[in-house]
Amino acid sequence: MARVAGSALLNHEGGLHARPSIKVTQLAKRFQSAVWIGALPEGPWIDAKSVASVMAMKLSSPRPLHFAAEGPDAAAAVDALVKLVESDFAGA
Amino acid sequence: MDRDAARLLCLRGTPVSPGLARGPLVLLDEAVRAGARGLNSAGDEAARLRTALEGARGDLQALMASIGGSEGETILAFQVGMLEDAVVTEPALVAIARGEAADTAWRAAMDAQIRGYHEAEDLYFRARASDLRDMRDRVLRHIAGESAAAIAPGSIVIATDLSPSRFLEIDWNGGGIALFEGSPNSHVAMLARARGVPMIVSLERASLLGHEEALLDTDNAVLVASPDAKTSADFRQRQQACELAKADDARYLAARALTAKGETVQVMINVADGSELEALDPAHCDGIGLVRTELLLRNLAELGDEEMQYRAYGRILKWANGKPVTFRTLDAGGDKPIAGYTIDGEGNPFLGVRGVRLSLLHPQVLTTQLRALARAAALGPLKVMVPMVANPRELDRVRALLDGAVAQLRKEGIECGFPELGMMVEVPAAALTIDLFDADFFSIGSNDLIQYITASSRDAGSLAALQDPLQPAVLRLVHEIVAHAVKHDVPVSLCGDMASDVRCIPALLGVGLRCLSVSPSALGPVKGAIARYRAGALEGAQPE
Numbered sequence: 001m002a003r004v005a006g007s008a009l010l011n012h013e014g015g016l017h018a019r020p021s022i023k024v025t026q027l028a029k030r031f032q033s034a035v036w037i038g039a040l041p042e043g044p045w046i047d048a049k050s051v052a053s054v055m056a057m058k059l060s061s062p063r064p065l066h067f068a069a070e071g072p073d074a075a076a077a078v079d080a081l082v083k084l085v086e087s088d089f090a091g092a
Numbered sequence: 093m094d095r096d097a098a099r100l101l102c103l104r105g106t107p108v109s110p111g112l113a114r115g116p117l118v119l120l121d122e123a124v125r126a127g128a129r130g131l132n133s134a135g136d137e138a139a140r141l142r143t144a145l146e147g148a149r150g151d152l153q154a155l156m157a158s159i160g161g162s163e164g165e166t167i168l169a170f171q172v173g174m175l176e177d178a179v180v181t182e183p184a185l186v187a188i189a190r191g192e193a194a195d196t197a198w199r200a201a202m203d204a205q206i207r208g209y210h211e212a213e214d215l216y217f218r219a220r221a222s223d224l225r226d227m228r229d230r231v232l233r234h235i236a237g238e239s240a241a242a243i244a245p246g247s248i249v250i251a252t253d254l255s256p257s258r259f260l261e262i263d264w265n266g267g268g269i270a271l272f273e274g275s276p277n278s279h280v281a282m283l284a285r286a287r288g289v290p291m292i293v294s295l296e297r298a299s300l301l302g303h304e305e306a307l308l309d310t311d312n313a314v315l316v317a318s319p320d321a322k323t324s325a326d327f328r329q330r331q332q333a334c335e336l337a338k339a340d341d342a343r344y345l346a347a348r349a350l351t352a353k354g355e356t357v358q359v360m361i362n363v364a365d366g367s368e369l370e371a372l373d374p375a376h377c378d379g380i381g382l383v384r385t386e387l388l389l390r391n392l393a394e395l396g397d398e399e400m401q402y403r404a405y406g407r408i409l410k411w412a413n414g415k416p417v418t419f420r421t422l423d424a425g426g427d428k429p430i431a432g433y434t435i436d437g438e439g440n441p442f443l444g445v446r447g448v449r450l451s452l453l454h455p456q457v458l459t460t461q462l463r464a465l466a467r468a469a470a471l472g473p474l475k476v477m478v479p480m481v482a483n484p485r486e487l488d489r490v491r492a493l494l495d496g497a498v499a500q501l502r503k504e505g506i507e508c509g510f511p512e513l514g515m516m517v518e519v520p521a522a523a524l525t526i527d528l529f530d531a532d533f534f535s536i537g538s539n540d541l542i543q544y545i546t547a548s549s550r551d552a553g554s555l556a557a558l559q560d561p562l563q564p565a566v567l568r569l570v571h572e573i574v575a576h577a578v579k580h581d582v583p584v585s586l587c588g589d590m591a592s593d594v595r596c597i598p599a600l601l602g603v604g605l606r607c608l609s610v611s612p613s614a615l616g617p618v619k620g621a622i623a624r625y626r627a628g629a630l631e632g633a634q635p636e
Contacts, residue, residue, distance in 0.1 A: 017216055018170040025173055051173035052180045056208055058217050 006078040008085035015060035025051040033071025099318040103296040107310035108276040111290030113268030120251035141194040144234035202228035222431040248306040268308035288613030341616030352626045358607040379415035381609020382587040401464035409472035416473040423479035447480025462497040469509025482519040538588025561590040571603040597621035
């Protein structure tokens with residue numbers, strides 16, 4: 001199955017803290033596809049559905065965030081996550 | 093030897109809150125219980141962990157529903173997310189499959205997570221360590237199959253240590269506490285004295301498994317598990333004698349505090365979260381000299397909730413019925429952490445960022461509290477007191493925030509008062525330069541003052557002897573503070589444990605104090621000690 005990738009600029013004050021991490025994982029879990037998040041375009045890739053793993057990245061901002069997904073709704077998942085980050089986590 | 097006598101077990105300890113208690117024995121923490129539960133099959137242990145995770149998740153979701161949208165809710169959502177996360181739970185389940193008990197496996201898995209945050213450079217990430225600890229302990233309590241409600245009122249609770257918030261969840265009525273660790277000056281010991289709950293610390297280590305009943309006897313500094321008939325009868329007799337002595341103190345309880353020479357002394361009470369007031373009569377005291385708001389506001393959500401604070405402060409003023417109430421602004425830090433607010437993992441928390449230092453790092457949290465206090469000041473005589481002030485600038489900064497909060501409330505057309513602003517005198521730097529502070533009143537915090545004067549941690553049970561409140565170093569400094577305040581007509585009181593200790597009353601009256609704020613349970617005994625004091629203000633025992 002095709003792998004879809006995308007990226008967005010993380011500009012959240014304080015970086016990827018509890019609230020943005022929870023929003024990322026809650027959104028990623030809505031998709032059937034496997035979804036990953038990475039600090040660099042070549043990985044390493046972290047499971048975007050695991051809040052413990054996302055928080056453990058301890059990412060500060062501003063910095064680019066990368067997403068990748070594989071599965072039936074991979075494109076929609078990456079698109080939604082990119083939009084979430086671009087909206088500065090305003091969406092649910 | 094009869095069967096009873098064969099089982100009797102007597103353990104020594106250090107009494108920190110006096111009294112005699114008898115009740116069912118409850119072994120609280122998992123360290124004590126590990127052996128008690130025994131190890132079941134791996135399948136049972138895994139099921140036990142899953143049930144505990146579900147239970148903890150249920151607690152958190154109920155809490156979230158009660159809080160509504162706020163920073164606190166985010167923290168709880170984070171905890172729920174962690175509990176649902178296989179990355180967190182899987183290592184514990186693997187360890188269980190290898191033959192570990194559910195509690196050991198969960199603790200190890202969580203500690204691995206906590207270490208990651210504890211070592212973070214970013215303060216925000218580091219503060220998450222205490223959220224995770226909170227979550228770890230919540231699940232451990234579920235594994236132990238015990239919640240606060242499950243502890244029968246009047247139990248004798250045995251634990252390694254006990255947190256102030258845990259203490260407040262338990263119905264102590266007639267019960268008592270014995271801790272293997274703990275110290276006389278910890279906040280839980282202060283709470284125990286305030287509620288009249290007998291307590292012993294530094295208890296001899298021994299297994300108490302299989303014992304169902306115990307006597308806690310602070311007169312003899314012992315815990316007696318499975319007492320025999322003779323010990324029980326003797327104990328009952330002493331309990332009765334103790335009741336009689338209490339009745340004697342009770343004669344003074346309702347009366348105004350007067351020395352033998354007829355001088356009036358104001359005796360106020362110290363309050364933690366306000367729940368203890370239900371059992372007390374405001375006519376028995378001259379007001380509330382200290383409300384420890386950090387025990388009233390226990391999480392981030394409450395720190396940010398002006399309405400909730402306003403209502404809580406209002407309830408306490410209503411109880412006081414026109415008598416003055418002094419609210420101390422948040423004194424978190426030291427041994428009183430608040431998840432996400434206090435700084436975790438400080439090398440030396442009592443000398444770290446606590447009290448007003450922490451408040452000035454979070455001016456928005458302090459402003460919320462000052463707004464709630466200024467609004468409550470419209471309901472009754474309310475004063476605001478700042479803890480841990482070390483230099484005049486800190487007090488000035490709080491005064492500027494209070495002025496700003498009052499001005500803003502008026503601009504918004506919200507009814508408010510303009511409370512007096514005073515300070516705790518508990519840091520030696522402030523005590524030694526008391527003339528430099530622009531405070532509307534002083535209140536001496538003897539516990540921290542003694543700890544800092546004697547350079548001995550109040551958590552260290554073995555240093556208790558260095559912390560004698562009657563030593564010249566303490567009495568001289570207290571005398572100087574009082575003399576300055578009296579000379580310049582600034583109200584001064586003492587709200588530390590020293591004021592509740594009847595042995596200290598003659599010395600405190602002797603250095604000129606005429607206002608004391610005491611544990612509610614000490615009202616009768618302290619008024620009795622005042623009544624026996626014969627010297628006048630200037631002829632009392634002066635410090636050496």
